[in-house]
Amino acid sequence: MTNSKVNSTNSLFNRIGVLRAERHLSRQELADALGVNYQTIGYMERGDYNPSLELAFRASEFFGLPIEAIFSRQPFRPLSEQLYGNHNPTQG
């Protein structure tokens, strides 16, 4: 019930921007690799466009990551938080 409410906006979250930055790729280079227009990459990065399943698989193959590592129906937690949790060293 709660999940369906959360997902009722039909939005898909992704890490395309982070992965592209990690690999030092321009939008044009990523677009060429995925066979889309560079504007489409920008639209996906800011969540204005949800890719087709085929494009999602192409992105998954290109980045060498499972689809769920790139796309999610829930907002992604920051990578640093996922790796180290909410640990605060100043609090011992």
Added chain:
Amino acid sequence: MREDLLIAGIDFRRRTNRRYACVATYVGYILLIGALWAAFEVRSIALALGAIPGLLLMGYGWWVLNQVAAPYSTDQTDERQTQVRNQAFFRAYQIIAGLPFVFLFYLDEAPQLAAKHGWDLWIPQSGEHFQPIMFGYLLLAITLPHAFIAWQDPDYLDVDSPA
């Protein structure tokens, strides 16, 4: 980053400016027809010259809309562009298919309403009255899908650069 949309100092990568171009196309047509109609009624060449700004405005707007929609009009669109194009053509189709019925309904009902309520409704009588409507309809049919794309696409500035 769509450098081709920097036309005569106006940045049509901005949605606001593209929306002005949409409005200019149709306002230009209304000015053109209005001036020609008035010139015909009054038999004045000076009034006919008033059609030139309308023609220029319509032509400019039409050309801008074509430039904006150019990437969507090729056979090499990606899935998002195809989706945007299909949506624009679908919306345009709804209006273009619906307008003749609205017009026919008006032609059918207007004389009765005018007689019943004493309203002074305009009813086209001759070919001279129908021609501007037909050309306006043709203009709408040709430009409306492009106008929808130009109207709804977000700004093309920072986030859409190829860098």
